[in-house]
Amino acid sequence: MSVLPTRQGLPEAEVIDRREGPYGEVALRRRGGHYEIIANGCFLMDTADGRSERLLVQAALDGLAAPRPSVLIGGLGVGFSLAYAAAEPRWGRIAVAEREAAIIDWHRTGPLGTFSAGALDDPRVEVLHTDLVRYLAESADRYDALCLDIDNGPDWTVSEQNDSLYGPAGLAAAAARLHPGGILAVWSAQPSSAFEQALRDAGFTEVRTEEIAVERGVPDVVHLARRAG
DSSP, X not given: OEEEOOOTTOOOEEEEEEEEETTEEEEEEEETTEEEEEETTEEEEESSOXXXXXXXXXXXXXXXXXXXXXXXXXXXTTSHHHHHHHTOTTOOOEEEEOOOHHHHHHHHTSTTHHHHTXXXXXXXXXXXXXXXXXXXXXXXXXXXXEEEOSSSOTTSOSSGGGGGGGSHHHHHHHHHTEXXXXXXXXXXXXXXXXXXXHHXXXXXXXXXXXXXXXXXXXXXXXXXXXXXX
């Protein structure tokens, strides 16, 4: 393990695992009692507070009337969204798309399994080891909800490949993966009025944003929209 300098007065971070993959480097760090996922040097998420990740799933479910709706979660991350979905018996099929094999391993055999809470063993759950952007563009699958959390938001992507997800082509692909009336929920580290307008321009209806206050700085948000029926 290597030790990284302190950040903003927090304890030092230990690198538990670091791997090179087709999308660059991904690392798992432990800082005090929490774990952090870092992609190409960019902080993605940690296990300190999963409220907004849970809201991502709950807000989508609240917008659905269908019995046993299906949901695609992208990506797996620290597992908060998946664990929350698996704990809700109303969901039918639960798919999670994750492009990093390392993150899947950290849940199956590593310390992140504590946070996904055995959800990977739920018979409703299917782990798709795939790039979400490519999956949305090329798959023929359809879902009642898409709950997307692969970046720090539409205005702060982890890799250039993800930029297209939040533009016309990506939103058209997301709509194509939804049943009519389905819900698109997108996590972001900050509100984006430009993304709200992009959703409307793409034909989504009932566009709105829910906020979760954080300890410091702007709130985390979940952007929500419905595919026209």
